[in-house]
Amino acid sequence: MDFKLTTLGTSAAGPVPGRWPSGQYLKTGKAGFLIDCGEGLQISLQRNGLGWSSIDVILISHLHGDHIYGLPGLLTSWGMNQRNTPLTIVSPPGLEPYLAAVFEHSHTGLPYPVKYIVVDPEQTPELVFEDKVVTVKTLPLSHRVPTVGYLIQEKPRPRTILSSAIQAYEIPYKNIPAIKAGGDYQAATGKLVPNTELTVDPPPARSFAYASDTRPNSALLPYIKGVDILFHEATFLNELREQAEISGHSTAAQAAEVGLAGEVKKLVLGHFSPRYGDLSPLLTEAQTIFSNTSLAKEGKVFEVPYGGRISA
Ligand SMILES: [Zn+2]
Ligand SMILES: [Zn+2]
Known part of the structure:
Protein backbone atom coordinates (compact mmCIF):
# COMPACT_ATOMS: atom_id res chain seq x y z
CA MET A 1 0.00 0.00 0.00
CA ASP A 2 1.33 3.39 -1.02
CA PHE A 3 2.21 6.22 1.28
CA LYS A 4 4.02 8.48 -1.11
CA LEU A 5 4.53 12.24 -1.20
CA THR A 6 5.24 13.96 -4.51
CA THR A 7 6.42 17.56 -4.51
CA LEU A 8 4.60 19.66 -7.11
CA GLY A 9 5.52 23.24 -6.18
CA THR A 10 8.00 24.85 -3.80
CA SER A 11 7.90 28.59 -4.45
CA ALA A 12 6.51 31.23 -2.09
CA ALA A 13 4.57 34.16 -3.56
CA GLY A 14 4.56 33.25 -7.25
CA PRO A 15 6.10 30.97 -9.84
CA VAL A 16 9.74 31.51 -10.81
CA PRO A 17 11.61 29.63 -13.56
CA GLY A 18 11.99 26.05 -12.35
CA ARG A 19 9.75 26.44 -9.32
CA TRP A 20 5.95 26.38 -9.13
CA PRO A 21 4.02 27.85 -6.18
CA SER A 22 2.74 25.58 -3.39
CA GLY A 23 1.52 22.07 -4.16
CA GLN A 24 2.03 18.60 -2.70
CA TYR A 25 0.46 15.28 -3.62
CA LEU A 26 0.06 12.40 -1.16
CA LYS A 27 -1.04 8.96 -2.36
CA THR A 28 -2.32 6.68 0.37
CA GLY A 29 -3.73 3.15 0.12
CA LYS A 30 -7.05 4.29 -1.33
CA ALA A 31 -7.30 8.06 -1.64
CA GLY A 32 -5.12 10.67 -3.36
CA PHE A 33 -4.76 14.12 -1.81
CA LEU A 34 -3.68 17.37 -3.46
CA ILE A 35 -2.52 19.85 -0.84
CA ASP A 36 -2.62 23.48 -1.95
CA CYS A 37 -2.76 24.49 -5.58
CA GLY A 38 -0.73 27.50 -6.68
CA GLU A 39 -0.79 29.12 -10.11
CA GLY A 40 0.11 26.75 -12.94
CA LEU A 41 0.17 23.67 -10.75
CA GLN A 42 -1.69 21.65 -13.38
CA ILE A 43 1.52 21.64 -15.44
CA SER A 44 3.39 20.10 -12.52
CA LEU A 45 0.60 17.53 -12.03
CA GLN A 46 0.83 16.57 -15.71
CA ARG A 47 4.61 16.25 -15.55
CA ASN A 48 4.21 13.83 -12.68
CA GLY A 49 1.52 11.78 -14.43
CA LEU A 50 -1.21 12.84 -11.99
CA GLY A 51 -4.53 13.16 -13.82
CA TRP A 52 -7.92 13.79 -12.28
CA SER A 53 -8.39 10.13 -11.39
CA SER A 54 -5.43 10.44 -8.99
CA ILE A 55 -7.09 13.06 -6.81
CA ASP A 56 -10.11 12.51 -4.57
CA VAL A 57 -9.62 15.31 -2.05
CA ILE A 58 -8.06 18.79 -2.24
CA LEU A 59 -6.82 20.22 1.06
CA ILE A 60 -6.29 24.00 1.04
CA SER A 61 -4.28 25.61 3.85
CA HIS A 62 -5.39 29.23 3.30
CA LEU A 63 -6.65 31.61 0.67
CA HIS A 64 -3.47 33.47 -0.26
CA GLY A 65 -3.08 33.41 -4.04
CA ASP A 66 0.08 31.29 -4.08
CA HIS A 67 -2.01 28.46 -2.58
CA ILE A 68 -5.25 28.73 -4.59
CA TYR A 69 -4.69 30.53 -7.92
CA GLY A 70 -4.16 27.20 -9.64
CA LEU A 71 -7.55 25.83 -8.61
CA PRO A 72 -9.91 27.50 -11.12
CA GLY A 73 -7.77 26.38 -14.06
CA LEU A 74 -7.23 22.88 -12.71
CA LEU A 75 -10.90 22.27 -11.94
CA THR A 76 -11.87 23.62 -15.38
CA SER A 77 -9.32 21.36 -17.13
CA TRP A 78 -10.66 18.34 -15.28
CA GLY A 79 -14.12 19.24 -16.58
CA MET A 80 -12.82 19.44 -20.16
CA ASN A 81 -11.09 16.08 -19.60
CA GLN A 82 -14.43 14.47 -18.66
CA ARG A 83 -13.88 14.08 -14.95
CA ASN A 84 -17.05 12.48 -13.64
CA THR A 85 -16.04 11.38 -10.14
CA PRO A 86 -16.90 13.43 -7.05
CA LEU A 87 -14.34 15.81 -5.59
CA THR A 88 -14.06 17.02 -2.01
CA ILE A 89 -12.39 20.38 -1.28
CA VAL A 90 -11.45 21.30 2.29
CA SER A 91 -10.47 24.86 3.19
CA PRO A 92 -10.90 27.76 5.58
CA PRO A 93 -13.93 30.01 4.80
CA GLY A 94 -14.21 31.84 1.49
CA LEU A 95 -13.05 29.35 -1.12
CA GLU A 96 -16.45 28.34 -2.45
CA PRO A 97 -17.59 31.96 -3.09
CA TYR A 98 -14.20 32.73 -4.67
CA LEU A 99 -14.46 29.80 -7.09
CA ALA A 100 -18.15 30.48 -7.75
CA ALA A 101 -17.31 34.08 -8.78
CA VAL A 102 -14.51 32.95 -11.10
CA PHE A 103 -16.72 30.32 -12.73
CA GLU A 104 -19.69 32.67 -13.04
CA HIS A 105 -17.73 35.40 -14.76
CA SER A 106 -15.81 32.99 -16.99
CA HIS A 107 -19.03 31.17 -17.95
CA THR A 108 -17.70 27.86 -16.65
CA GLY A 109 -19.63 24.89 -15.30
CA LEU A 110 -18.13 21.76 -13.80
CA PRO A 111 -19.59 18.41 -14.96
CA TYR A 112 -18.69 16.61 -11.70
CA PRO A 113 -19.93 17.06 -8.14
CA VAL A 114 -17.84 19.14 -5.74
CA LYS A 115 -18.39 18.92 -2.00
CA TYR A 116 -16.97 21.80 0.06
CA ILE A 117 -15.92 21.31 3.67
CA VAL A 118 -15.27 24.58 5.50
CA VAL A 119 -12.92 24.35 8.48
CA ASP A 120 -12.47 26.75 11.37
CA PRO A 121 -8.76 27.52 11.97
CA GLU A 122 -9.64 28.39 15.58
CA GLN A 123 -11.00 24.88 16.17
CA THR A 124 -8.17 22.44 15.47
CA PRO A 125 -7.73 19.54 15.23
CA GLU A 126 -10.85 18.78 13.25
CA LEU A 127 -11.50 15.50 11.43
CA VAL A 128 -12.21 16.41 7.79
CA PHE A 129 -11.85 13.11 5.97
CA GLU A 130 -11.83 9.41 6.75
CA ASP A 131 -11.78 6.20 4.75
CA LYS A 132 -10.83 2.62 5.63
CA VAL A 133 -7.12 3.44 5.53
CA VAL A 134 -6.53 7.03 6.73
CA THR A 135 -7.86 9.96 8.69
CA VAL A 136 -7.21 13.63 7.85
CA LYS A 137 -7.27 16.29 10.56
CA THR A 138 -6.57 20.02 10.55
CA LEU A 139 -3.58 21.43 12.45
CA PRO A 140 -3.05 24.80 14.16
CA LEU A 141 -0.81 27.23 12.25
CA SER A 142 0.08 30.88 12.82
CA HIS A 143 -0.02 33.02 9.66
CA ARG A 144 -1.44 36.45 8.71
CA VAL A 145 -4.81 35.10 7.58
CA PRO A 146 -6.93 32.11 8.72
CA THR A 147 -4.76 29.07 7.98
CA VAL A 148 -4.70 25.37 8.85
CA GLY A 149 -2.17 22.61 8.38
CA TYR A 150 -3.13 19.00 7.78
CA LEU A 151 -2.23 15.66 9.36
CA ILE A 152 -2.84 12.57 7.24
CA GLN A 153 -2.50 9.41 9.31
CA GLU A 154 -3.04 5.75 8.61
CA LYS A 155 -5.42 4.02 10.98
CA PRO A 156 -3.90 1.45 13.34
CA ARG A 157 -3.57 -1.89 11.63
CA PRO A 158 -4.73 -5.27 13.02
CA ARG A 159 -2.03 -7.53 14.51
CA ASP A 201 2.92 -6.34 16.21
CA PRO A 202 1.70 -4.85 12.90
CA PRO A 203 3.92 -2.43 10.97
CA PRO A 204 3.49 1.08 12.42
CA ALA A 205 0.83 3.32 10.90
CA ARG A 206 2.37 5.96 8.61
CA SER A 207 1.80 9.71 8.88
CA PHE A 208 2.41 12.99 7.06
CA ALA A 209 2.02 16.52 8.43
CA TYR A 210 1.81 19.67 6.31
CA ALA A 211 2.65 23.04 7.88
CA SER A 212 2.51 25.97 5.45
CA ASP A 213 2.23 28.94 5.72
CA THR A 214 3.19 29.52 9.33
CA ARG A 215 5.45 31.05 11.89
CA PRO A 216 7.07 28.42 14.10
CA ASN A 217 4.10 27.39 16.25
CA SER A 218 4.52 25.47 19.51
CA ALA A 219 0.79 24.60 19.46
CA LEU A 220 1.60 22.32 16.52
CA LEU A 221 4.03 20.11 18.43
CA PRO A 222 1.66 17.68 20.21
CA TYR A 223 0.03 16.77 16.90
CA ILE A 224 3.15 16.18 14.83
CA LYS A 225 5.02 14.13 17.44
CA GLY A 226 6.95 11.38 15.68
CA VAL A 227 5.35 11.77 12.24
CA ASP A 228 7.15 10.05 9.38
CA ILE A 229 7.33 13.20 7.25
CA LEU A 230 6.81 16.82 8.30
CA PHE A 231 6.58 19.29 5.43
CA HIS A 232 7.34 22.68 6.99
CA GLU A 233 7.67 25.95 5.21
CA ALA A 234 11.08 27.66 5.23
CA THR A 235 10.52 30.88 3.35
CA PHE A 236 13.67 32.65 4.56
CA LEU A 237 17.16 32.17 5.93
CA ASN A 238 17.49 32.96 9.63
CA GLU A 239 19.15 36.32 8.90
CA LEU A 240 15.65 37.45 7.81
CA ARG A 241 13.82 36.11 10.88
CA GLU A 242 12.31 39.52 11.68
CA GLN A 243 10.80 39.65 8.22
CA ALA A 244 9.58 36.07 8.70
CA GLU A 245 7.87 37.03 11.96
CA ILE A 246 6.16 40.08 10.44
CA SER A 247 4.96 38.23 7.34
CA GLY A 248 3.87 35.10 9.23
CA HIS A 249 6.54 32.77 7.89
CA SER A 250 9.42 30.64 9.18
CA THR A 251 13.14 30.49 8.56
CA ALA A 252 14.96 27.26 7.72
CA ALA A 253 16.46 27.21 11.23
CA GLN A 254 13.04 27.67 12.82
CA ALA A 255 11.54 24.87 10.71
CA ALA A 256 14.39 22.61 11.83
CA GLU A 257 13.73 23.49 15.47
CA VAL A 258 10.08 22.47 14.99
CA GLY A 259 11.20 19.18 13.42
CA LEU A 260 13.61 18.55 16.29
CA ALA A 261 11.08 19.39 19.01
CA GLY A 262 8.44 17.28 17.25
CA GLU A 263 10.82 14.30 17.03
CA VAL A 264 9.74 13.83 13.42
CA LYS A 265 11.43 11.13 11.39
CA LYS A 266 12.04 13.33 8.35
CA LEU A 267 11.72 17.06 7.70
CA VAL A 268 11.03 18.39 4.21
CA LEU A 269 11.43 22.12 3.60
CA GLY A 270 9.58 24.15 0.96
CA HIS A 271 7.80 27.46 0.19
CA PHE A 272 11.09 29.15 -0.66
CA SER A 273 11.26 32.90 -1.23
CA PRO A 274 11.88 33.72 -4.91
CA ARG A 275 14.93 35.75 -3.75
CA TYR A 276 16.87 32.49 -3.33
CA GLY A 277 18.22 31.01 -6.56
CA ASP A 278 20.58 28.63 -4.80
CA LEU A 279 18.64 26.83 -2.05
CA SER A 280 21.59 25.01 -0.50
CA PRO A 281 22.15 27.62 2.26
CA LEU A 282 18.60 26.92 3.52
CA LEU A 283 19.37 23.20 3.69
CA THR A 284 22.70 23.74 5.43
CA GLU A 285 21.10 26.06 7.98
CA ALA A 286 18.40 23.51 8.81
CA GLN A 287 20.69 20.48 8.88
CA THR A 288 22.94 22.01 11.54
CA ILE A 289 19.88 21.74 13.82
CA PHE A 290 18.05 18.70 12.42
CA SER A 291 20.15 16.46 10.23
CA ASN A 292 17.42 14.43 8.56
CA THR A 293 16.20 17.38 6.50
CA SER A 294 15.65 17.50 2.74
CA LEU A 295 14.61 20.25 0.37
CA ALA A 296 11.39 19.73 -1.52
CA LYS A 297 11.94 19.96 -5.27
CA GLU A 298 9.47 19.76 -8.14
CA GLY A 299 9.02 16.07 -9.03
CA LYS A 300 10.85 14.77 -5.95
CA VAL A 301 9.16 11.81 -4.26
CA PHE A 302 9.37 10.89 -0.57
CA GLU A 303 8.05 7.43 0.11
CA VAL A 304 7.31 5.81 3.46
CA PRO A 305 7.35 2.06 2.77
CA TYR A 306 5.11 -0.38 4.61
CA GLY A 307 7.03 -0.93 7.85
CA GLY A 308 10.29 0.47 6.47
CA ARG A 309 12.53 3.50 6.32
CA ILE A 310 11.73 6.66 4.38
CA SER A 311 13.37 6.97 0.99
CA ALA A 312 13.84 10.14 -1.04
ZN1 LIG B 1 2.34 31.06 0.68
ZN1 LIG C 1 0.29 32.76 2.93
Missing part, protein backbone atom coordinates in the same frame (compact mmCIF):
# COMPACT_ATOMS: atom_id res chain seq x y z
CA THR A 160 -0.12 -9.73 12.06
CA ILE A 161 -1.03 -13.40 12.50
CA LEU A 162 1.81 -15.91 12.09
CA SER A 163 1.25 -18.48 9.33
CA SER A 164 3.20 -20.98 11.47
CA ALA A 165 0.58 -20.55 14.21
CA ILE A 166 -2.29 -21.05 11.76
CA GLN A 167 -0.73 -24.35 10.68
CA ALA A 168 0.33 -25.53 14.15
CA TYR A 169 -3.11 -25.02 15.70
CA GLU A 170 -5.12 -25.60 12.48
CA ILE A 171 -6.92 -22.30 13.01
CA PRO A 172 -10.07 -21.99 10.85
CA TYR A 173 -10.37 -18.92 8.62
CA LYS A 174 -13.40 -17.66 10.52
CA ASN A 175 -11.37 -17.30 13.74
CA ILE A 176 -8.61 -15.19 12.18
CA PRO A 177 -10.25 -11.71 12.41
CA ALA A 178 -10.77 -12.11 16.19
CA ILE A 179 -7.14 -13.18 16.66
CA LYS A 180 -5.90 -10.25 14.55
CA ALA A 181 -7.98 -8.00 16.81
CA GLY A 182 -5.99 -9.32 19.82
CA GLY A 183 -8.02 -12.32 20.95
CA ASP A 184 -6.66 -15.64 22.25
CA TYR A 185 -7.54 -18.95 20.57
CA GLN A 186 -9.19 -22.05 22.03
CA ALA A 187 -7.44 -24.93 20.23
CA ALA A 188 -9.22 -28.20 19.37
CA THR A 189 -7.26 -29.87 22.19
CA GLY A 190 -8.88 -27.50 24.66
CA LYS A 191 -5.69 -25.51 25.21
CA LEU A 192 -6.13 -21.73 25.35
CA VAL A 193 -3.37 -20.26 23.19
CA PRO A 194 -2.51 -16.67 24.17
CA ASN A 195 -2.50 -14.06 21.43
CA THR A 196 1.21 -13.38 21.97
CA GLU A 197 1.96 -16.88 20.62
CA LEU A 198 -0.18 -16.31 17.53
CA THR A 199 0.62 -12.79 16.38
CA VAL A 200 3.29 -10.12 16.15
